[in-house]
Amino acid sequence: MWKNLKFRSKVFVLTGVLLLFSILTGAGYQVMSNQIRDIGIKNASDGVLEARKEELKVLVDVMESALTAATIGVTDEKEIYKIYSQLLTNNRFFDDESGYFFVSDDGVNFIHGGNPSIQGKDLIDQKDSNGFPFALALNKAAKSGGGHVEYSWFKPGKKEGESAQKISYTKMIPNTSYYLGTGVYIDDIKQKESEIFQKITDYSNGFLKKWISILTLAFFFIILPLVMFMIKSMTEPLKKLTEIATDYSRGKWEENISDLDRKDEIGALSRAIKRLGVSTRMVIKKLEESK
Template sequence: MKTMTIKQRILLLTILPLVFAISTIMFLIHSELSALGDEQVQDIRSSMMKEKRVILENYVDIAITSVQGVVASGSFDDPVIKAQVARQLRDILFGAKKDGYMFVYDYDGINIVMGPKPELEGKNLYALKDSDGVNVIKELISSAKDGGGFLQYSWNKPSKNANAPKLGFVRGIEQYKWMVGTGFYIDDIDDAVTLARLEIDKRIQRAMMLIAVVGLVLIVLVGFISLFVTVRITKPIQDTVLALNNISHGEGDLTKRLTVYANDEVGQVSISFNQFVEKIHNLVLEIKSSVGDLSRSTQQMNLVVISTNENVVKQKDETMHAASAVHEMAATAEDVAGNASRAAEAAQQADTETASGQIIVEDTIVSISQLSEDVNRATDVINQLSDDAEQIGDVINVIKGIADQTNLLALNAAIEAARAGELGRGFSVVADEVRTLANRTQKSTEEINHMIELLLGRVKEAVGVMNNSSTQGKNTVAQAQKASDSLKTIMVAVSTITNMNTQIATAAEEQTVVTDEISKNVQQVADIAEDSSTKALELEKTSAELIALENRLAAVVNQFKV
């Protein structure tokens, strides 16, 4: 059954019950006709037997009636009258061949009349039995005494020279105590019944043959109808199978639809299949459209990743340059601190010399000249310090520009990472850290710039004071008499210079600390830039894998015809 097709199963389920039904009907009809035939044969037998019985009874009644006048005319014991009655009964013959006769027995079983066998007359046959063991004479006498009756027995039939079934009827003549009767051989009834049975069997056979032919025609007709219906049923199913095979193994054509032949279960299957294919068709269209959008987004993201990678590399290079500049600025700050320390020592020495000058006036001119030279040198140093401070300001501006550019690049990187979604999440965190460090660097450079501006202001003041000191030193040479007052002025100026040099040294030391912090921050920025470069390369690799995945998805979608 598992290997049979639906068509074979439907034909089998249609024809087998029909064959079984026709066979059952034929069996039932045959049984019923046979039963009816048996009843008809039995009716024929009964009818013929009834007819025989009526004839026999009529013959006996006619015979007795014919002798009733003679019997009534004389004495019951008159032998002449008995002889006349016997003779009259012996002369009664009937049948087409006149082979029918009357037989007479007295109640003792002595034969009085025996038509074709007169030699039996006078003999006592009371104990006579037929071939079946029936005591014929005794039973007939008993029936006569009871008012008459029938008896079936076997008796020799001359035409056959053999025993044959015979039906006898007797009545009694009570005046003489005689039993008068006659009989028919009834084997002709069996022959007639046999012929009737054969005729009925022939009719039953013809009827069964007709039913078989009609059943065969009905089976063929139902087979053709079933085949037609089966084709109508299996055709949509075959179309569905072909469509599914085309989708799974063929061209993947999703534009084809099944023809709905009827609104039955198979038609509903076709409708559901068409709806399913329509849904798959729309889904493939959406996937194809999404693949196109994904391809464009992937290409755009790849360009962004490449650009970001280039910017990260550029940021890395600029950060390295900034780190070098910060290191140079730190070295310059150390030089400034050294010069400031030496200037403070010189100012202290000048103060000592000024105090000595008050004691030794005669050495005032020499000391003041030396002081003037020292002041000139200090002026040069301070001017150099001013130039260095301005250079530090330029470096700070460069660092500030780098921090601004780093902040802008980090902001762009965060935006692009946000566009990249989950894949750019890690890169977005790195970009935020870079932007935070850039803001801190920018803030530190602004503080350093402010300090340098203060330093430049103090340096300018120191330059002015030193210039005044130089002028006063020159005037002191000419105005030695005013040495005491000038020395006091110089002491005040030198004290001021000492304080300023101390402030310059302190500012330079603070600048060194800040520069070291900036150097560390710049190094962190460089490390972050290095990590960002690595992440950018990974993102570029992921973008390439995403493009390959998009290409495979597009290849799968292109297998279907939409």
């Protein structure tokens, strides 16, 4: 099939292959950049989340040591409550002051630095907005030696009834039935993920649009004119040489052959046909003289 195609068609096929390769290159770049974006965002988010988990653990460990030291020898529950309350109530931290400590006893809240109104309430069966029994999970995490639990919880500044993702760390206070915990909202991590995702996506899409625009302009104003010039510079001389060769076969030897000074295959073919014509005329002349 390829042998039967004209030179013009072959050049157009090769040009189409080049164009297809360029398009596939751009598409490959887009896919690769999206994969790099997703991996980068995930790694960054995981790194921030792990850092916050470690921060919660350090906060609880330090406060647990302070509570233990402050209640050495104290057995009266009211006195323990007084000491805990002095150390934990109004103890806010993090830049937005959303951080606080809480103390519970098998799900019954003992001290809550963020919402004193729930102190004394049994929350063991409480679930978050997604139906997750977070209070039971916090209790189990503390009794298992300390651990993190992710759930939804009301965040100050949000609309009433609207919750945000939060992760907490709980740990038992030695020689007591209480566990201490604190948490941090992680909805900002998801928000930053979305912002980074959008920025990278916009940049990638913008680059792809520029690439397509440049490729389109280059094709119509550079590649296509160049291809047409190449086709014309080859097909027209070949057409003339074909006509000359046809005339030679019919006994016409007075054709003026051009392109003899070209250094490419067209020039070589032109010189070869001219030599053929010269040698053929000489042979014919000798034959005529010998008669």
